[in-house]
Amino acid sequence: xxxxxxxxxxxxVVQLQALDACPLAIRGLTVSYGEKPAVFSIDATVEQGSxxxxxxxxxxxxxxxxxxxxxVIKPLAGTVTVYGKPLxxxxxxxxxxxxxxxxxxxxxxxxxDVVLMGLYRDLGLLGRIGRKERDLxxxxxxxxxxxxxxxxxxxxxxxxxxQRVFLARALAQQADLYLLDEPFAGVDAATEKAIIDVxxxxxxxxxxxxxxxxxxxxxxxxxxxxxxxxxxxVAEGPVENTFTSExxxxxxxxxxxxxxxxxxxxxxx
Amino acid sequence: MLxxxxxxxxxxxxxxxxxxxxxxxxxxxxxxxxxFLRKRALVSDAISHATLPGVGxxxxxxxxxxxxxxxxxxxxxxxAVSAWLGLLCVQSITRRTRLAEDAAIGxxxxxxxxxxxxxxxxxxxxxxxxxxxxxxxxxxxTAGMLWQDAAIIATGxxxxxxxxxxxxxxxxxxxxxPEYARAAGVNTDRVDMLTMALALAVTVVGLKIVGLxxxxxxLIIPPVTARFWTDRSERVVAISGALGGxxxxxxxxISASAxxxxxxxxxxxxxxxxxxxxxxxxxxxxxxxxxxxxxxFQKKVHLRQGLLAIAxxxxxYEPLTIRLLAREGLARRDxxxxxxxxxxxxxxxxxxxxxxxxxxxxxxxxxxxxxxxxREIESVLTADxxxxxxxxxxxxKGVTP
Numbered sequence: 001x002x003x004x005x006x007x008x009x010x011x012x013v014v015q016l017q018a019l020d021a022c023p024l025a026i027r028g029l030t031v032s033y034g035e036k037p038a039v040f041s042i043d044a045t046v047e048q049g050s051x052x053x054x055x056x057x058x059x060x061x062x063x064x065x066x067x068x069x070x071x072v073i074k075p076l077a078g079t080v081t082v083y084g085k086p087l088x089x090x091x092x093x094x095x096x097x098x099x100x101x102x103x104x105x106x107x108x109x110x111x112x113d114v115v116l117m118g119l120y121r122d123l124g125l126l127g128r129i130g131r132k133e134r135d136l137x138x139x140x141x142x143x144x145x146x147x148x149x150x151x152x153x154x155x156x157x158x159x160x161x162x163q164r165v166f167l168a169r170a171l172a173q174q175a176d177l178y179l180l181d182e183p184f185a186g187v188d189a190a191t192e193k194a195i196i197d198v199x200x201x202x203x204x205x206x207x208x209x210x211x212x213x214x215x216x217x218x219x220x221x222x223x224x225x226x227x228x229x230x231x232x233x234v235a236e237g238p239v240e241n242t243f244t245s246e247x248x249x250x251x252x253x254x255x256x257x258x259x260x261x262x263x264x265x266x267x268x269x
Numbered sequence: 270m271l272x273x274x275x276x277x278x279x280x281x282x283x284x285x286x287x288x289x290x291x292x293x294x295x296x297x298x299x300x301x302x303x304x305f306l307r308k309r310a311l312v313s314d315a316i317s318h319a320t321l322p323g324v325g326x327x328x329x330x331x332x333x334x335x336x337x338x339x340x341x342x343x344x345x346x347x348x349a350v351s352a353w354l355g356l357l358c359v360q361s362i363t364r365r366t367r368l369a370e371d372a373a374i375g376x377x378x379x380x381x382x383x384x385x386x387x388x389x390x391x392x393x394x395x396x397x398x399x400x401x402x403x404x405x406x407x408x409x410x411t412a413g414m415l416w417q418d419a420a421i422i423a424t425g426x427x428x429x430x431x432x433x434x435x436x437x438x439x440x441x442x443x444x445x446x447p448e449y450a451r452a453a454g455v456n457t458d459r460v461d462m463l464t465m466a467l468a469l470a471v472t473v474v475g476l477k478i479v480g481l482x483x484x485x486x487x488l489i490i491p492p493v494t495a496r497f498w499t500d501r502s503e504r505v506v507a508i509s510g511a512l513g514g515x516x517x518x519x520x521x522x523i524s525a526s527a528x529x530x531x532x533x534x535x536x537x538x539x540x541x542x543x544x545x546x547x548x549x550x551x552x553x554x555x556x557x558x559x560x561x562x563x564x565x566f567q568k569k570v571h572l573r574q575g576l577l578a579i580a581x582x583x584x585x586y587e588p589l590t591i592r593l594l595a596r597e598g599l600a601r602r603d604x605x606x607x608x609x610x611x612x613x614x615x616x617x618x619x620x621x622x623x624x625x626x627x628x629x630x631x632x633x634x635x636x637x638x639x640x641x642x643x644r645e646i647e648s649v650l651t652a653d654x655x656x657x658x659x660x661x662x663x664x665x666k667g668v669t670p
Contacts, residue, residue, distance in 0.1 A: 070452040088454065096452035107306070107445050108502045117445070120438045121453050148635035153500040158638060169449075179452075190634060 021084060023048055023177045023208040024069065029078030031061070031068045038064045040232050042078070046177075046210055046225075051203050053213040053223040057252050060230040062212040063099065063181050070096055070179065082177065092121065095170035097180040100162050105155045111165050112150040115140055118172030140168040143201075145194045160191030167195055178202060180211040184218075196222055219243055274522035283525035285419040286411040290478050290517035290536055292426040294487060297471045298513025299433050301488035302495070302506045303464050306444035311374050312359065312465060313488045317472045317481045318378040319355025320348035321385025324406055324476075328392055338392075341418045341477060344406065345425075348481070349473045355381050356465055409480035409533025411521070418477055425474035430510075433467055440464055441502055478521075479533035486537040487513060494544045497551035516540035568593055569643045573617060575599070579606045580614035619662075620646045626658045 024046040031039040039061035046052055054062045068075040071087060082090035095118070115137040116129060123129065141147045144164040154162065163183060170178055178199070184192050199209050199222075213219065219226060219239065226243050228234035234251040235242050277284045304310045327347025328338040336343070355377050362373035389403055433440075442450045443460045451457050468488060475484040495508035520536030549556050575590040576599070585591055585604050594600035599610030606614065623646050627633045636649050646655070 067448070067452075072448050072451045091452075091454035094452070096449060098446065098448040098452070102448055103446055104308075108496060108500050108505050109441075109445060110501060113501065113503075114445075117442055117449075120442055123438070125435055125438060145634065161638070173453075190631060 021048060022046060023083055024179075024210065025081045025084075026065075026069050027079045027081075029065065029068055029080070030076045031064050031073060032076050037076075037231060039068065039075075039229070042229070042233050044069075044227055044233065044236060046208060048208055049203065049206050050225045051199065051209045051211075051223045052225040052227055053211055053219050054227045054229060055213050055216065055219065055251070056229040056234070060251070062229055065229060066179055066181055066210070066212055070094065072096075072098075092173075093176045095173040095175035095178050097163075097166045097170045097178070097183055099181045099185070100159060100166065103162075105157075105162065107154065109154055110150070111141065111146065111152050111154060111157070112137055114154060114165050115168045115172050118169040121173070137168075137172055140171040141165075143171060143198055144168045145190075158188065160187035163187050164191055164194055167198060171198070176207055178207060178209045180209070182212050182214060184211075184213065184215060216248070271523060271526045274526040275519070279522075279525050282411075282414060283521070285416065286414055286478065286525065286532060287518050287521040289414070289419045289422040289426075290411075290521035290532070291514045292423050292430075292517070293471070293475050293478055294491075294513035294515070294517025294536070294540075295510045296426040296430040296433070296513075297475065297484065297487040298491035298495075298509040298511070299430055299506055300464075300467045300471050301513075302492040302502075302509045303433065303437075303440045303444060304468055304488060305492035305496075306441065306502060306505070307461070307464065308444075309370075309461075309464075310489045311371065312356070313468050313472065314485050315355055315359050315374040315378045315381075316352045316465065316469050317484050318385075319358075319381035320352045320472060320476065320481045321382055321407075322388055323347035323349065323351025323385075324403060324481075325385055325388025325392060326351070328403060329388070329395075332395070339403070341415075342421060344403075345421070345473045345476060348406075348476060349469060351381065351385075352469050352472060353466075356469065405480070406476045407480050407482055408531060409476075409478050409483065409536075411478055411524075411532040414477065422474055422477060425470060429467055429470045429474065436460070436463060436467075437503070437506065445502075478517075479536055483533045483537045486540060487516070490537075490540045490544050491516070494540075494547045497547040497554045512540070512543055516543060566643075572597065572599075573643055576610070576614040576617040577621070579610055580618035622662050623650075623655065623658050626661050 022045055024044070026042055026044040029039060029042040029044075030037055038059075042065055044065075054066065056062050064073065067073045068078070069080050069087075071080075080087045083093060112134070116133060118140075119129070119133050119136070123133070138147065138150060141150055144167050146161060146164050146168060149157065149161065149165075154165065157165065167180075167183065170180075180199075183195055187195070199211070202209055211223075213223070220243065224239055225237065226239055227236040228242070228247050228251040230251045230253070235247040273279050274283060274287070277287060301310070301313070304313055324344050324347055327344050330347070331340055331343050332338040358377045359370065359373045362368055362376065363370045392403065439450070439455055439460045440463075442453075442455060443457045443464075447457050450460075471488060472481065472484045475481075475487065479487060491509040491513040492505060494512050495505045498508055499505055516536055516539045520539035521532055523539065524530040524532040524535040547555065550558075552558050571587065571590040571593050575585055575594045578585050578590075579600070585594070585600075591600060591602070591604045594604075594606075594610060595602050598607060599613055600606045624637075624640050627646075627650070628637050628640070630637075633650075633654075639649055650658070
């Protein structure tokens with residue numbers, strides 16, 4: 001990769017330097033279930049301090065791309081660098097919020113224990129969970145408005161509350177890069193607001209946020225950058241000039257009526 | 270006699286067996302919890318059955334080398350190797366084919382066990398075949414337990430226990446949320462393999478006392494039983510270990526108090542008795558508690574619906590509702606409300622209005638989620654908060670229950 005970009009003109013060298021600082025750079029990522037690629041040769045560059053929405057139709061590979069970038073599923077090809085270094089050396093700077101549906105909510109654990117899981121990495125095998133850790137976990141729950149739920153069994157929560165607990169666990173990691181898989185899927189309005197407030201606060205603190213997103217009507221309100229995908233990359237860039245009807249048409253094809261796209265793009269401009 | 274056994278007064282062998290069984294029970298209960306939480310309890314069945322060919326081969330090799338074929342350390346080593354092979358078979362079948370894990374377990378379990386039985390039969394016909402000690406490993410046999418055997422079992426059990434406690438965090442994380450664990454850099458495959466290896470160690474350690482067929486019970490029943498008593502994984506681990514230990518100790522003592530009782534099966538039956546007790550009598554998750562909760566819930570629902578019907582001047586049709594209202598002195602047998610009933614009905618209706626306000630205000634979110642149409646609103650809100658809410662509703666103040 002380095003050779004390739006150095007071999008081009010002067011501008012590319014500058015781009016390479018910018019890439020070194022960037023929170024997440026994906027090059028040539030391909031993931032396949034069986035013989036059919038779910039994600040094909042994706043390049044993505046997430047900008048420092050941005051809030052990026054990954055959007056695309058169902059089955060476009062949005063979640064797959066995110067999981068493969070994190071090594072949750074094994075990609076067929078591709079490299080991922082985080083803050084210019086290999087992924088495995090930078091795990092402590094990444095917090096991941098998986099989809100709610102992937103969990104058995106009858107698991108015997110309380111809300112506060114789930115948040116404390118965000119600290120397991122720092123604690124290691126033997127580190128004791130003391131006052132400091134408990135306070136931090138309680139504080140993270142407070143930030144998502146779930147403080148009063150700390151001692152509840154997780155199965156007693158509503159879907160939106162479960163999602164907020166997952167976000168609190170990510171906050172407890174005190175990471176720099178936050179990757180969320182459909183954080184707004186199936187949640188109530190109060191949760192959606194709580195989550196977006198937390199994410200905007202993170203952005204204000206200079207953190208970087210990437211979320212798989214399915215609701216096109218809130219893209220312009222919530223995010224400043226978009227990444228459009230339909231197995232292949234369609235476009236990536238600032239919302240203003242990337243979240244356009246042409247790009248949406250290309251990503252969604254016939255699945256989105258042209259009038260709908262026009263409505264959305266108008267709000268973007 | 271049983272009391273003597275429980276207080277370790279029945280002699281050297283019985284004491285060794287009881288202590289060994291208690292240690293085995295603790296480590297099996299603790300290890301089994303993580304199999305149970307990972308929903309892979311059945312893999313232990315494959316592991317245990319896959320030990321048998323290793324036992325047979327180890328016996329043959331040791332006899333060939335001119336040693337005692339029944340040396341416990343040698344048999345344990347052989348069984349560990351073949352159980353590990355069985356485990357690898359299950360794993361590669363699951364990964365490389367489209368077969369589900371249960372199918373792989375079934376295939377591996379029966380093939381390995383079949384091979385083991387063939388080997389035992391061959392050993393029986395060998396000239397040096399004193400196989401008497403070997404079939405004891407199927408169901409456990411503690412009659413001739415030696416000091417070295419007990420020492421091996423105690424050491425193995427203690428080491429396994431220590432390792433499980435050391436690895437409890439990654440194992441919990443992988444069991445609860447494997448995707449998150451992988452994103453956090455945990456090698457979930459390795460953690461899973463370690464969990465299986467620990468279960469394998471427990472199986473091998475338990476060969477002498479409970480035997481390879483029944484060890485599965487000691488790995489699975491204690492965590493399942495413990496789950497009835499708590500909603501916290503670290504407590505499931507502790508309770509499960511305690512239950513396993515108690516089953517091992519008490520079971521061994523019972524079997525020592527009567528010469529004809531086999532140790533392994535008695536331990537498992539003791540464990541099962543604790544399970545049945547918990548199944549019915551555990552608070553919260555037990556069957557009896559669930560039944561009582563359902564009845565009291567049903568009563569509350571009927572009373573509430575009855576009161577709301579009275580408040581809205583609707584007729585009550587359900588006989589159960591009328592019967593319950595009458596029993597509380599809120600209505601007559603023909604369904605006409607009493608004065609107390611009318612007052613309580615007005616209160617019920619007002620509380621519904623109060624809840625509606627609670628639902629609309631974000632500050633009350635945690636409380637709002639407690640709404641089930643039944644809970645007394647005074648039990649979750651202070652008088653001041655209620656006064657604020659009543660301010661919103663308007664109308665007459667100071668409704669008393």
